[in-house]
Amino acid sequence: MAKKYVPEPFRIKMVETIKMTTKEEREEALKKAHYNMFNLAGEDCYIDLLTDSGTNAMSQDQWAGVMRGDEAYAGGKSYYKLVEAGQDIFGYKFIQPVHQGRAAEKVLFPLLLGPGKFSISNMHFDTTRAHVELAGARAIDCVCPEAKDPSMIAPFKGNMDVEKLEALINEHGKENIGMVVMTVTNNSAGGQPVQMKNIRETAAICKKYGIHLNIDAARYAENAWLLKLRDDECRDKSIKEIIKEMFSYADTFTMSAKKDSIVNMGGLIGIKDNEDLYRDVKGRCISFEGFISYGGLSGRDLEALAIGLYEGLDEDYLKYRIGQMEYLASRLDDAGIAYQSPVGGHGVFVDAKKLLPHIPYYEFPAQALAIELYREAGIRTCDIGSYMMGNDPDTGKQIESEFEFTRFAIPRRVYTQAHIDIMADALIAIKERAETIKGYRITWEPPILRHFQAFLEPLEK
Numbered sequence: 001m002a003k004k005y006v007p008e009p010f011r012i013k014m015v016e017t018i019k020m021t022t023k024e025e026r027e028e029a030l031k032k033a034h035y036n037m038f039n040l041a042g043e044d045c046y047i048d049l050l051t052d053s054g055t056n057a058m059s060q061d062q063w064a065g066v067m068r069g070d071e072a073y074a075g076g077k078s079y080y081k082l083v084e085a086g087q088d089i090f091g092y093k094f095i096q097p098v099h100q101g102r103a104a105e106k107v108l109f110p111l112l113l114g115p116g117k118f119s120i121s122n123m124h125f126d127t128t129r130a131h132v133e134l135a136g137a138r139a140i141d142c143v144c145p146e147a148k149d150p151s152m153i154a155p156f157k158g159n160m161d162v163e164k165l166e167a168l169i170n171e172h173g174k175e176n177i178g179m180v181v182m183t184v185t186n187n188s189a190g191g192q193p194v195q196m197k198n199i200r201e202t203a204a205i206c207k208k209y210g211i212h213l214n215i216d217a218a219r220y221a222e223n224a225w226l227l228k229l230r231d232d233e234c235r236d237k238s239i240k241e242i243i244k245e246m247f248s249y250a251d252t253f254t255m256s257a258k259k260d261s262i263v264n265m266g267g268l269i270g271i272k273d274n275e276d277l278y279r280d281v282k283g284r285c286i287s288f289e290g291f292i293s294y295g296g297l298s299g300r301d302l303e304a305l306a307i308g309l310y311e312g313l314d315e316d317y318l319k320y321r322i323g324q325m326e327y328l329a330s331r332l333d334d335a336g337i338a339y340q341s342p343v344g345g346h347g348v349f350v351d352a353k354k355l356l357p358h359i360p361y362y363e364f365p366a367q368a369l370a371i372e373l374y375r376e377a378g379i380r381t382c383d384i385g386s387y388m389m390g391n392d393p394d395t396g397k398q399i400e401s402e403f404e405f406t407r408f409a410i411p412r413r414v415y416t417q418a419h420i421d422i423m424a425d426a427l428i429a430i431k432e433r434a435e436t437i438k439g440y441r442i443t444w445e446p447p448i449l450r451h452f453q454a455f456l457e458p459l460e461k
């Protein structure tokens, strides 16, 4: 039986009409897009679950903040408001706005990494991996073994494998590890939470070997909420207390504010107390992003972000938010459709390997399922699997991903229960004709972050 849907703790004041399309129109759109979901026009997607990044609905307070944004080039009011919010929530001395998460990575990572260095993470997000490689270093993923079995129920599948982390440090030499990155929640493993104890143990290992610990903080609030639900030591703490403790263990954070901070654009770098590092970050920020007090954003963006940082901590909101994932997941349970379980923070990661076992990783089963969902119901999802992983930078060979997930990323405060039912119904319809679905081949790809731009075609067999 499907779970009870947690009702929205808000009502709708403004609406955005979405276009209904026919199957023929969608087939045509797919061809024109070379079967790449990023090439589809947003307008042609009835339910757009490509990402939960920057697709959030802002509140009336945030929109009012947009009008109050201070557009001073230097030292505007909205900048100070944002810095104070960041200091208050994360407990870090230095908060630097940037235009999005990858900008934070671009500004910070070359200060920690270079040729011959390694970054070790519970899982590098795609842009994070790209910026490690652009800095000349290599990225190693070190997620706990439970994460690799989507049907296995474990509460903290985002965790770092701490034993393997220590082994990797010894194997490559501590002087060659430029940083360790703890991604909360672990996006690529399925929005899975990282336990407080695991953050603490990772930090202890970093301290033992003198290695910098950076938190990839895009989903700090969803991680905190899932810890409140699942982690005994966090049950009686407020979301704010949990977040403070999580961040107390790291040296810096890089954040895409387009996720849990409920804005459409923005990012942050946080530095706990290292003044020299902050000086270097400011210098690079001025070169790449803009002056320190706006970091590639408008004053109105800074203002909306300062408000969104707090709205993202609201427990009624987080209960509804995670409730949407749980509701969709429970409908898939009823239909026997496998996903990364238990369901995580920002979406449902459907196990395409299980649904389409006849498609091998180099024919991209998760991408094939994403294409089929668009064909079926105008739902745009994306591949988190071998298609996204791309080729090994050293050998040029296709990497086999640990998972083949088709991600239903749910935008914040945007879709209703009826929309979620359409998602489940589409998957159920596809399951019934799964064996007729074919794999895909890449006909053109760029050298880095290829999934955003590549062209594909269906295989005829």
Ligand SMILES: *Cc1c(COP(=O)(O)O)cnc(C)c1O
Pocket: 053, 100, 101, 102, 103, 125, 127, 128, 183, 187, 216, 218, 255, 256, 257, 258, 259, 266, 267
């Ligand atoms: C989105 C995201 C990023 C990159 O942020 P952008 O704002 O898209 O540049 C980095 N890490 C994680 C875990 C993310 O989810």
